[in-house]
Amino acid sequence: MKIEGEYTFDGPREDVWELVRDPEVLATCLPGTQSLHLVGENEYEGEVNVHIGPIAGVFSGRLLVSNEVPPESCTLTGEGKGKPGFVNGTGNVQLFEQGDNKTLMTYAGEVQIGGRLASVGQRMIDTVSKSMIRQGLGTLNDAIKARVVARTEAKEVEYIPPSETEFAAAVAKDVAGGLLSSKLLPWLVVAVIAVILVIVWLNVR
Amino acid sequence: MTKKFIGKRIKRNEDPQLLTGQAQFVDDVEIPGMLHAAFLRSDYAHARLLSIDVSNARQRPGVVAVFTAEDMGDDWQPGPPLVSPPPTAKDVIFYSRRQVPLVKDKVRHAGEAIAVVIAESRYIAEDAVEDILVELEPLQAVVDLEKAMEVGSPLVHDDLESNLAAHLFQNKGDYEEAKSKADLVIKRRIVLDRGAAAAMENRGIVAHWEEKSQHLTIWDTTQAPIPIRNGTAARLGLSEHQVRVIAPFIGGGFGPKMMMFYAEELVIPWASKKLSRPIKWIEDRRENFYATTQERGQIHDVEIALSKDGHILGLKDVFLHDTGAYDPYGLTIPLNTQCHAMGGYDVKNFATEVSVVFTNKTLVTPVRGAGRPQGIFIIERLLDIASKELGIDRVEIRKRNLIPLDAFPYEHKIIDQAFAPLILDSGNYWPVMEKALEMIGYDKFIKDEQPRLRKEGKYVGIGFAPFIESTGVGPYEGARVTVEASGKISVATGIGTQGQGHFTSFAQIVAEQLGVEVDDVRIVTGDTTEFHWGTGTFASRGAVVAGNAIHAASTIVRKKILELASKVLETPVDELELEDGLARVADIPNKSISLGELAILANPLRGAVEPGTEPGLEATAYFGPKYGATAFGTHAMILEVDPETMMIKIKRYVTVEDCGTVLNPLILEGQIHGGVSMGIGNAYYEQLHFNENGQLLNASFADYLIPSATEMPRIEVGHIETRSSLNELGTKGVGEAGTIPVPALFAQAIENALYNQELEILEMPLSPNRLFELLSEEKSR
Numbered sequence: 005m006k007i008e009g010e011y012t013f014d015g016p017r018e019d020v021w022e023l024v025r026d027p028e029v030l031a032t033c034l035p036g037t038q039s040l041h042l043v044g045e046n047e048y049e050g051e052v053n054v055h056i057g058p059i060a061g062v063f064s065g066r067l068l069v070s071n072e073v074p075p076e077s078c079t080l081t082g083e084g085k086g087k088p089g090f091v092n093g094t095g096n097v098q099l100f101e102q103g104d105n106k107t108l109m110t111y112a113g114e115v116q117i118g119g120r121l122a123s124v125g126q127r128m129i130d131t132v133s134k135s136m137i138r139q140g141l142g143t144l145n146d147a148i149k150a151r152v153v154a155r156t157e158a159k160e161v162e163y164i165p166p167s168e169t170e171f172a173a174a175v176a177k178d179v180a181g182g183l184l185s186s187k188l189l190p191w192l193v194v195a196v197i198a199v200i201l202v203i204v205w206l207n208v209r
Numbered sequence: 210m211t212k213k214f215i216g217k218r219i220k221r222n223e224d225p226q227l228l229t230g231q232a233q234f235v236d237d238v239e240i241p242g243m244l245h246a247a248f249l250r251s252d253y254a255h256a257r258l259l260s261i262d263v264s265n266a267r268q269r270p271g272v273v274a275v276f277t278a279e280d281m282g283d284d285w286q287p288g289p290p291l292v293s294p295p296p297t298a299k300d301v302i303f304y305s306r307r308q309v310p311l312v313k314d315k316v317r318h319a320g321e322a323i324a325v326v327i328a329e330s331r332y333i334a335e336d337a338v339e340d341i342l343v344e345l346e347p348l349q350a351v352v353d354l355e356k357a358m359e360v361g362s363p364l365v366h367d368d369l370e371s372n373l374a375a376h377l378f379q380n381k382g383d384y385e386e387a388k389s390k391a392d393l394v395i396k397r398r399i400v401l402d403r404g405a406a407a408a409m410e411n412r413g414i415v416a417h418w419e420e421k422s423q424h425l426t427i428w429d430t431t432q433a434p435i436p437i438r439n440g441t442a443a444r445l446g447l448s449e450h451q452v453r454v455i456a457p458f459i460g461g462g463f464g465p466k467m468m469m470f471y472a473e474e475l476v477i478p479w480a481s482k483k484l485s486r487p488i489k490w491i492e493d494r495r496e497n498f499y500a501t502t503q504e505r506g507q508i509h510d511v512e513i514a515l516s517k518d519g520h521i522l523g524l525k526d527v528f529l530h531d532t533g534a535y536d537p538y539g540l541t542i543p544l545n546t547q548c549h550a551m552g553g554y555d556v557k558n559f560a561t562e563v564s565v566v567f568t569n570k571t572l573v574t575p576v577r578g579a580g581r582p583q584g585i586f587i588i589e590r591l592l593d594i595a596s597k598e599l600g601i602d603r604v605e606i607r608k609r610n611l612i613p614l615d616a617f618p619y620e621h622k623i624i625d626q627a628f629a630p631l632i633l634d635s636g637n638y639w640p641v642m643e644k645a646l647e648m649i650g651y652d653k654f655i656k657d658e659q660p661r662l663r664k665e666g667k668y669v670g671i672g673f674a675p676f677i678e679s680t681g682v683g684p685y686e687g688a689r690v691t692v693e694a695s696g697k698i699s700v701a702t703g704i705g706t707q708g709q710g711h712f713t714s715f716a717q718i719v720a721e722q723l724g725v726e727v728d729d730v731r732i733v734t735g736d737t738t739e740f741h742w743g744t745g746t747f748a749s750r751g752a753v754v755a756g757n758a759i760h761a762a763s764t765i766v767r768k769k770i771l772e773l774a775s776k777v778l779e780t781p782v783d784e785l786e787l788e789d790g791l792a793r794v795a796d797i798p799n800k801s802i803s804l805g806e807l808a809i810l811a812n813p814l815r816g817a818v819e820p821g822t823e824p825g826l827e828a829t830a831y832f833g834p835k836y837g838a839t840a841f842g843t844h845a846m847i848l849e850v851d852p853e854t855m856m857i858k859i860k861r862y863v864t865v866e867d868c869g870t871v872l873n874p875l876i877l878e879g880q881i882h883g884g885v886s887m888g889i890g891n892a893y894y895e896q897l898h899f900n901e902n903g904q905l906l907n908a909s910f911a912d913y914l915i916p917s918a919t920e921m922p923r924i925e926v927g928h929i930e931t932r933s934s935l936n937e938l939g940t941k942g943v944g945e946a947g948t949i950p951v952p953a954l955f956a957q958a959i960e961n962a963l964y965n966q967e968l969e970i971l972e973m974p975l976s977p978n979r980l981f982e983l984l985s986e987e988k989s990r
Contacts, residue, residue, distance in 0.1 A: 061339070087339055089252050092347075116902055118319065119252030123495065123908035126898075 007095070007133060008112035011141040015148035017099050017107045021075030023148055024097075032165035033143040038062070046070065052084070061087030075099060080113075089119020105152065109141070135178040139171060214717040215938075218875045219727055223458075223712040232458040235413035235428045236491050243415070244273055246477060246490040247334035249324040249341050250499060251316040254352070254569040254903025255363065256345035258312055258323065266326055266340035271333035274484060275341070276476070277324045278313035284479055285310055288470040289440055291574075292539030294375065295628040301540075302376040306366050308535045308572060310475035316345060317365055317534035318571050319903055320499020322472045327480055327488055350569040350903035354508050354529045357566050365534060365567035374536045375565035379547055379623040382558035384514070387523030391514035395594050399509040400972040401583050401952075403531070404895040405501070406576045407915050408707075410460025411492035412501055414473055416481035427454045427478055432467040433745030435703045438737040440470060441478050449741070456735030462707035463887070464575040465502040467747040468538065472500070498908035503897060504542065504576035505973075506531030507583050511550075513591040514558075519599055519606040523558030526550050526587060530565045533572040540565065542573065542580035544626040545679070549584025549949075551621065553638045553677045553841055554610040559623070569903040575747070577887055578948040579626075585676045586973060589953035593960070594969065603957075604646065607675060611638045618934070626748070627682040629836040636841050636867065637931050642675050644927050645843035645865040649673070654847060663964070668852055669860070670962025673845035674950035680840050680868070680942025681753025681935075685833030686743045688755065690719060690762040692770065692826035694812075696790050696805030698723060698730045700762075702755045703743025705735030709751055709944065710876035715759050717872055718938070722763035723770065724787030725804065742831070749840075749942025752872055757832040757936040765828035773807050773826070838933035840941040842866040844885070844950045846922070850962045855977035855984075857893065857959070859922035866926070869933040869941035877943055878926045884947015885924055889916045891948065892955035896974040914976075 013020045023029045027040040027048060040050035046069040053062050065084030072078040077098040084091045095113025102108050117129065125132075143166060150163035166174065226232045263275040278285050287307040294303035312323045324341055328334035349363045356362055357372040365372055388394055415428040425447065431437050431454070438454040441447075459466065473490050481488045492500065509528040515521055530543045543563040551559055592610075596603040612619050614637050621631040646652075654671050662669045688702040698719055706712070716730035733739045743755070767787065774792035775782045778800060786795045793801030804826070812824045847861040864881055871877055894914040898906040907913045932939030956970040959980065967987050975983075 085252070118254075118902065118904045120495070122900070122904040122906055123319075123498065124912075126906040126912065 005115045005117065005129065006113070007115055007137070009134065009137065010108060010110045011138075011145075012102065013107045013109065013145050013148050014105065015107060015152045016105055017075050017101050019148055019151060020099055020107045020109065023144065023151070029144070029147055033140050033147065036171075046072065063088070063091070089117060089121035091121070092116045139174050139178065143171070214720040214727055216871050217717065217873065219713060219717060219873055221710050221713045221876065222716060222728055223710070227458065234410060234458050234460065235415060235430050236489075238415045238428045238489065240415070240417055240487040243487040243489055244327050244329060244484070245331040245334050246480070246488055247326050247328070247331060247338050248322040248473070248490075248496070249326070249338045249343065250320045250322055250496070251312065251345065252319060253316055253345055253347050254319040255348040255350040255365070256316045257348060258314060258316060259344040259346055261324060261344070262342040263324060265342070266337040269333065269337045269340055271329040272326060272337045273329065273486070274327045274480065275324060275337065276311070276327070276480060278309070278311040281310060281479065284444070285313065286444065288475060288537055290539070291469060291537045292541055294539055295544070295624055298377060298379070298624055298628070300378060302373070303540070304366075304369055304374055304536075306374070306535050306567070307537045308472060310472050310479070315367070318499070318569050319905060320496065320571065321534070322476070322500070325476050325480065327484065350901070352568055352570065352899055352901055352903050354506065354531055354566050354568065357568055358529065358564065365569055372567045373564055374532050374567045375540055376563070377540060377543065378562045380560050381622045382523065384523040384525045384558045384560040387558035388512070388514040391522050392517035393515045393595065393598060394512060395515070395591055395598065396510070396512045397591065397594070397971055399511060399587055399590065401505050401507045401586065402972070402974060403503050403506045403570075403897040404576065404891055404974065405498060405503050405897060405913065406461070406463035406465045407895070407913070408461030408463055408466070411494060411497045412466065412471065412473065413489070413491040414477045415487065415489045416478040417487035418478070418482040418485055420485045423451060425452045425478060425482065427452065429454055429456055429474065430459050430466055431456050431469060431474070432462045432705050432707060432747055433469055434705050434735045434737055435741055435743050436745065437469055437474065438741065444475070445478065445482055452737070454737045456705035459705065459707040462705075462746060463577040464504070464579060464747065466707065467745055468502045468572070468574040494910070495908050498897075498905060498913070499571055502572045502574040502576070503533070504573050504579070505583065505891070506573065507546065509583075509587055511587050511591060513595065515595050515599065517599060519595065519601040519609050521554055521556050521610050524551060524556050524588070524591075525560045527562045528564075530563050531568055531570065531573055532565050533568055533570045535572050536565065536567070537572070538574040541626045542575055544624070545580030546584045547623060548621070548625045548631050548679055549581040549677060550587050552585055552588040553612055553633075553636065553675055554588065555612045555616065561623070570899055577884065577945050578891070579748070579945065581676075581678060581945065581949045582888070582891060582952055585674065585950050586953045586956070589674050589950070590956060590971065593957050604651070604673075607642065608639060611642070611675075612636065625679055625682070625837060627837060629683070631679070632836055633677065633839040634836070634933050634935050635931050636839065637929070638675065638841050641841055641865050641867050641929050642673070642843045644929060645673060645845045645863050648865065648925060648927055649845040649847065649861055649863040651845065668850040668962045668964075669847060670850070670958040670960065670964070671845070671847045672954050672958030672961055673843055674954040674957065675843040676841070676946075676950035676953075678749060678840045678842070678942065678946050678949055679837045680749035680945075681834055681940070682748045682750055682837040683754070683833050684744060685831050686755040686758045687740065687829060687831040688759040688762045689740060689827065689829040690759065690766045692723070692766060692804050692808040694805055694808050696725070696729070696803050696808070698725055699733070700730060700759060701733040701736070701739035702759060703735070703737070703740045704746045704751055704755045707746065709746070710873065710879065711751060714752060714872040714876050715756065718756055718760050719763045722760070722767045723804070725790045729790065748837070749944035749946070751942075751944070753838055753936060753940050753942050754832055754834065756872065756940055757938050758830055760938050761830035761832055762828045765830055766826055769811070769826050769828065770804060770807055773811055774802055777802055777807070777810065832936065834935045836935070838869065838935050838941040840866065840868040840943060840946055842946050842950070844954050846954060846958055848958050848962060850959060852963075855980040857977075861925070862922040863925045863927070864947070865929060866943060866946055867929045867931050868943040868946065870930060870939040871928055872940065874928065877928070880943050881926055881947040882924055884945060885951060886916050886921055888948040888951025889920060890914075891974055892952040893975050894920070896976065
């Protein structure tokens with residue numbers, strides 16, 4: 005499966021780069037993330053708890069950051085597996101200054117999935133993963149905005165990441181809007197894949 | 210003797226039990242102390258097994274045992290070859306690679322079993338499967354048939370030089386010579402893809418080793434209980450009489466349950482013996498999509514040579530056949546394809562060459578039709594194309610080529626799936642086709658209705674597809690028929706039953722001979738303790754092979770009854786008749802004795818039995834045909850295509866079958882209805898989508914669409930009877946007939962409906978989506 009897209013952040017490129025390379029920030033943007041650790045130079049291990057609808061389980065993932073050109077681009081190679089199946093993927097992320105404190109992120113990747121995710125969730129994977137990426141990036145953008153406000157106004161701004169449930173609900177709403185069919189919602193479960201994908205793309209320090 | 214029961218529309222004896230939920234299926238078996246099994250299956254289609262750690266799983270409370278390939282030690286052996294390659298064919302290449310109980314070195318298809326957990330409940334077992342840590346190194350998967358045959362392709366079996374599993378060439382006459390004289394040669398590439406059998410009941414097995422009696426009982430959803438018994442005994446080092454296999458009621462077989470031994474059939478009885486506990490495993494639907502065999506993937510490069518008056522001069526077919534990860538079922542399917550590619554036509558020159566290919570996909574073994582639909586699709590498509598190119602009406606071009614009545618038995622000079630010469634024993638093909646065309650009102654539709662409907666802007670098409678079906682192959686089946694003291698008849702045969710109505714059609718055969726009512730005949734199928742000689746229910750052979758064995762045993766019992774009655778009633782045998790459960794003097798009906806009384810006399814408690822006689826009114830007999838009986842039929846339909854959505858509506862559906870003597874038209878029609886339903890699925894809904902990594906992308910009934918009541922048309926069934934000369938009853942099989950011509954029929958009818966499009970359908974299955982794509986491709990050309 006190919007995944008590509010772009011997103012505009014409300015913050016300067018350095019801030020975006022710094023945040024996406026911070027596992028702790030990322031973990032808050034990806035609700036369900038139980039851990040995300042640096043285990044080697046540019047290599048991370050993490051676990052994401054997935055409990056949506058009938059598919060539940062922990063995904064153990066590992067990812068490698070390479071071809072790093074701060075704060076412009078990097079390549080991410082990731083793999084994750086768990087009860088719902090497995091995900092392997094490689095992607096390129098690029099950040100472009102847009103002026104006016106805006107940063108454009110483009111991402112393109114090739115992802116392979118297998119197991120229950122593939123066999124039962126195929127029909128929904130495309131839509132749900134795109135939606136999860138949108139939601140995840142949106143959350144990250146909120147964190148960036150909070151940081152920018154804190155700096156410019158020299159005061160603490162509280163950033164509250166969404167809970168696992170809130171995140172799932174947001175994705176469900178997004179997907180339902182896109183498909184105009186609520187009976188497909190149970191399949192949304194497959195969203196788990198995107199959780200891993202977002203780690204792959206964004207987990208950069 | 211007038212027929213009182215054979216050919217009669219008798220309601221099924223077994224239905225009250227089935228319809229009220231009283232029939233025993235494998236999952237109904239409950240034994241005190243029974244354990245439950247769950248399998249760890251590979252998510253990868255192709256991967257090396259690096260390590261496996263089951264220690265956590267073993268510690269989970271309620272888990273009794275966890276087994277891996279290593280734990281099986283020397284008992285770990287691949288399944289036995291089910292069908293060997295044909296010994297009579299020349300230059301056959303065949304590499305036998307059989308499925309394994311549990312993966313030892315390498316995973317060869319997604320869903321292959323790696324470990325089994327035996328626990329107090331299925332819930333615990335499933336949870337413990339999650340506790341197993343398995344390290345797999347993914348390998349590039351072999352999925353596409355043509356790429357699999359390229360040099361440098363990854364190998365499914367590392368010890369082979371390529372992914373070629375088998376190669377077989379068959380030749381009749383001289384195709385090249387025929388081609389050189391042809392006015393028209395048509396070449397096409399035809400692609401057929403996989404589907405599932407999707408039986409309502411998944412597979413299941415209960416094995417119960419009793420240590421004290423040293424006896425193993427197995428309940429199995431198999432179509433072949435006797436070979437399962439014999440094979441299990443051999444594997445476990447037991448006498449065949451220490452093993453009893455029961456194939457109880459089964460919710461649909463359709464071929465995949467003829468496959469043996471499945472990994473679970475290798476593992477569960479072994480584990481039961483090892484643990485001395487009864488163990489149950491019931492397949493879930495997603496497992497069924499991965500672990501139960503599938504069929505139909507083939508790619509054909511075909512050529513037909515014709516004269517300008519539409520006579521077929523020769524046919525050539527070079528094709529690839531997907532066997533999946535292993536090939537325990539030998540060459541049955543491609544042989545069937547070869548034997549049906551000529552259809553019911555007088556083809557004098559035929560060259561056919563198959564390469565069987567290993568892929569990282571679920572195993573391929575016969576699914577209702579078993580290679581035949583592919584063969585029929587090829588010849589019917591080629592004739593449709595020829596009809597257009599030569600400007601000869603599609604009915605006429607077929608009529609000119611049908612094998613004529615005086616040519617039977619018609620020898621094709623190639624070998625069939627039973628390795629016997631392909632001989633079409635009997636047939637009268639044109640009247641069958643004519644009747645189907647008449648029933649659907651072919652001429653009137655073409656002349657009047659279709660033009661009118663087209664004027665209204667409707668896309669309505671008519672199609673018809675004749676077909677042959679090789680049925681009732683050997684080697685043999687047997688039966689034992691006994692008159693009991695109650696006067697009721699008990700019959701046992703070795704084949705299993707999966708919904709075919711055996712309890713009724715077999716009873717009719719017995720009732721016919723013995724003059725009893727059909728519901729006074731009790732049939733036992735598929736229990737090796739009751740009868741332990743035979744092979745199984747496959748190749749549309751139950752009614753032919755087992756049916757004739759039952760008939761043979763019944764005629765012997767009839768003779769015994771008459772001889773004993775002759776003595777008792779002091780009347781010559783030829784003056785006696787068997788009616789209403791009595792042996793009586795034909796001219797003096799009240800001079801009679803009941804069968805029950807005769808049975809008691811035949812099995813006395815005191816006195817002397819004459820030397821050389823046997824007690825009881827009982828006989829065991831066998832029947833093995835010289836070769837298979839070939840049935841024939843034609844399906845016709847009218848359908849409407851919605852040009853926006855490409856959804857279809859079947860307006861009329863007609864079948865005419867000639868399967869020799871009809872035992873029970875009601876059961877025959879049921880077989881046809883079910884077959885057509887599968888055929889419609891094969892043609893327009895059911896396709897297993899594997900991606901380039903060998904991942905099955907639609908392993909649920911939400912995504913894999915089987916026809917439901919709303920897709921099913923009302924089916925009008927007509928019969929013509931041409932008795933087979935190969936057996937006493939004159940029967941031919943019909944179990945697969947409903948499925949075989951449907952893809953060919955759909956292709957023709959859809960093309961006919963979309964008359965203003967340049968559409969040539971050369972693939973199956975289609976779907977509304979795929980049809981839309983094909984039309985878009987044509988437009989952009």
